[in-house]
Amino acid sequence: MHSIKTDMRVSWDGPASREQALQLAERLGLALLDEAEAAAxxxxxxxxxxxxxxxxSPGAPGAVRVDFVEGALAHRRVHGxxxxxxxxxxxxxxxxxxxxVLDATAGLGRDAFVLAALGCEVLMIERQPVIAALLADGLQRALVAGGEVAQIAARMQLIEGDAISLMADWQGPVPxxxxLDPMFPHRDKSALVKKEMRLFRPLAGDDPDAPQLLAAALALASxxxxxxxxxxxxxxEGPPASARLDGQSSRYDIYGKRKLEA
Incomplete structure (x- = not known):
């Protein structure tokens, strides 16, 4: 499991959020922000x-949270x-x-949400505890929101843990x-990516075990x-991909094992 920066603090903005903050701080092993303490x-x-x-920090980007109900993901669901x-x-x-689908590097759940919106059942794994907490919170709010967004969120399940270990000892239906979307030194210049990468890279770092992640996925996927x-x-690093799908800023390397049929 990835460790958490020990200088991170947990805060809340009112009585309704205090209990959540206390539980979260205890579960993640983080300190609460003292009311007299300046946020840093x-x-x-x-x-x-x-x-x-x-x-x-001065000049830092704005806060990041997972929002499946409104904003960019809602727009992408309708117009994507x-x-x-x-x-x-x-x-x-x-x-x-x-x-x-098993999304073994779930992050903020964007790709998983797109697939779930199209009707796929998506199981997600996220090993960084803070990122997993943000994703779990976004999923819960989507379920509470009701309507189509709740139906989509119901097709998404989250497991917090190390994907390599979980895939090696897989329990349940085979995906x-x-x-996979391992962390890589991104050079994407979009403001959103830059904001999230600046926040998450100190937490998640890169993924030097990407070859092991690929090997475990190839051993499990049907x-x-x-x-x-x-x-x-x-x-x-590993076996060559059997196909490649190129986009403007990213691509997919596809490793085929059997033909998908409805």
Missing amino acids: GLLLECTGQGLQLRDC GGAGQMVARAVGVRGALRPR QVIH HRVVVKRPRKAPAI
Whole structure:
């Protein structure tokens, strides 16, 4: 399991959020922000709008939280291109085919949400405890919101833990497709990516064990493994991909094992 920066603090913005903050601090082994203490460094904030991570350093980007109900993901759900999106094509969504997907590097759950919105059942693994907490909070708020977003969130399940270990000792139905997006030194210039990378890289670092992650995924998936990479990044060390799907800033290396059929 990835460790947590010990100088991170947990705060809350009102009586309704205090109990959540106390439980979260205890579970993650973090200190609470003393009311007389000036906020500095990374702050995990329990707010009425949801759990969010903020860097309190001067000039730092704004807070990050998982929001499946409004904002960019809601817009993408409606206007994102449906089954034509690159992640959907990579995992094999077409016609009536909706593979069972394991997203072994879930992060903030964006790719998983896109696939779930298209009808896939998606099991997510996230090993960094703070990122997993942000994702779990976003999922819970989506379920409470009701309507279509809640139906999508119901197709998403989250496990906190090390994907390599979990895949090596897998319990339950075998995923048809495993989606991997290991941390890599991103050069994407979009403000959103820069903001999240600046916040998360101190927590998650890079993924030097990406070759082991790929090997474990290839041993488990019944049909295919897909690996998201920056467009010009080298492939993960291991067997060569059987296909490649290129986008403007990223690509998918596809490792086929069996043909997906509806």
